[in-house]
Amino acid sequence: MKKSRKTNNILIGITGCIAAYKSCYLIRLLKKNQYNVKVILTENAKKFIGKATVEILSGEKAYDTLWEDRTDTSHISLTDWADIFIIAPATANIIGKCANGIADDLLSTVFLSCNKKTIFVPAMNERMWDNPIVKMNIKKLSNLGYIIMQPDEGFLACNAFGKGRMPNPDNIYDLIKRVDFPSEKLSGKRIIITGGAVSEKIDPVRVISNLSSGKMAKAMAKACYYAKADAITFIHGELSIAPPEFSNNIKVNNADEMLEKIEENIDNHDILIMSAAVSDYKPKKYSDKKIKKADKLEIELVKNIDILKKLKDKNILKIGFALETNDHKKNAEKKLLEKDLNYIIINSQSAIGSDDTVLSILSKSGDSLEDQKGSKLEIANKVIKWIKF
Ligand SMILES: Cc1cc2nc3c(=O)[nH]c(=O)nc-3n(C[C@H](O)[C@H](O)[C@H](O)COP(=O)(O)O)c2cc1C
Known part of the structure; x- marks a missing residue:
């Protein structure tokens, strides 16, 4: 019987x-x-x-020896049970043992008997990570098809600075999701996603902006990552959350900069998902000195550049977002045609800043997926599943 994806077993x-x-x-x-x-x-x-900590957290006994139970060959039964095997953190020692077929304890023996997808999350001092023997072992494991998560750069426990830090568990979780995800729909695709609030400066300390949080853009980025996109370039304005860590992130300050960064990158990408909220207007004149407080201030606004219109000639699959407070569908259809998009996603006003959303999608060819409701990540996964790339 096929197991439900939600109850997969991680060793x-x-x-x-x-x-x-x-x-x-x-x-x-x-x-x-x-x-x-x-x-x-x-x-x-x-x-x-x-052991107590991992037993309480996992709700399972912790395994630490080959010799506990003579009626169960745990090095075999554990690998039968597992759908995904992850060694996290992986010392230079275990990496060396695995790369060279040494099986002298339970973990290294399980590794040798495991035929499931296996991920290594190395963590060590930067000089150990730079050691040519460690490098060779990592290369060998990678060439053999094992998944190696690159360590982060930063302050290490030994007070050094460098590459070798174990990545944040949220990112390890995202990698497990990607490995476990039942779709490879975006394999071979390179995707630009824009997100967050793109503002326009009035003077050195004031901006015209909007309430976009970037949460939907991050959810779209995760959905693309899970569906095995080759590369994600995340071009963003202000975010109320941290940007994803699996993507190449580029911060911009205004619409002109966003267009410039998209144009710089678009030719080696296949898909553009434009979920940033770009200010429709900008001040006609930027004041390079802080505008003095007065009883009344009038700022003349002019129409901002329309990024998607500027990219009309680019031969790339384009997905736009529309947020309308009235005549949603009619206005979105107009935008879809005017900007020559392949798809338009109609977002609800209530979604701004929230972890949840209600949205519909229209395609150029007239198909639609209506009123999808749930967490932004659930809906982003549905959107990626529905769209024909
Ligand atoms: C305080 C301390 C911290 C250590 N941190 C690391 C580490 O981050 N990465 C690593 O590869 N080894 C580290 N080691 C060395 C390993 O613990 C050592 O190589 C050990 O043999 C690894 O055994 P295992 O791979 O079977 O767990 C550390 C040792 C000590 C005493």
């Missing part, structure tokens, strides 16, 4: 790093999202986090 191997504590949060995230989780701890991992 996590934790090794002896300071970053082991981050895996506790990863277990929680996976459990919160209905995954089943079992954990293997190496002897050295147990010096950093206790």
Whole structure:
């Protein structure tokens, strides 16, 4: 019988790093999202986090030895159970053992007997990460088809600065989702997504802006990432949330800059998803000195550039967003034709700033998907599933 995707089984191997504590949060995230989780701890991992912690978080016993139960060959049964195997954090030691077929404890033996998708999340001091032997082992594992998540650059536990830090568990979770996601629809595609509030300066300290949070754009980026897009370029204005970490992020200040960055990138991309809220108007004249407070101030506004219209000739699949407070469908259809879009997504006013949305999509060919309601991520996944790329 086919298993429901929501109850997939994730086997996590934790090794002896300071970053082991981050895996506790990863277990929680996976459990919160209905995954089943079992954990293997190496002897050295147990010096950093206790069995009790992972048992309470995972709701399963923690595994740490080959020799506990003579009636169960746990190194085989655990890999039978797992849909995805992830070693996070992965020490230089486990990477070396796995790359060279050494099976001298439960975790390394499970690795050798595992034929499921396997992810390594290395974490170590930057000099260890730079060591040519570690590099060679990583390359070998990568060439053999194992998925290697690149460590982050930043402050390390040993007070050094460099590459080697274990990525944030939210990003590891997103990678697991991508590996687990039942669609490869966007494999081979490169996507530009714009998001957030794009403002226009009035004077050095004031702007005309809007209430866009960038949450829908981030949800679209995640949906594209899960559906295995090759690359995502996220061009954004102000966001009320952190931008995604799996994308190439470019911050812009105004509509002109956004157009410039899209034009710089568009020729090596296949799809443009324009969900940024660009100010329709901008001040006719920018004051390079702060405008003095007075009883009354009148600012003359002029129409801002229309980014999608400027990109009309670009041969790329274009998806626009429309937010209308009245005559939604009629206005969206007009926008779809005027801007020569392939699809237009009609967003509701109530979605601004919220984690949820209600939206409909119209296609150039007249198809529509109406009144989709749910979290922005759920709806973004549905949108990507529905659109013909
Ligand atoms: C305080 C401390 C922190 C450590 N942090 C790391 C680390 O971040 N990455 C790493 O590869 N090794 C780290 N090590 C070294 C490993 O714990 C050591 O290589 C050990 O043999 C790994 O065993 P395991 O891979 O079986 O868990 C650390 C050791 C200590 C004492």
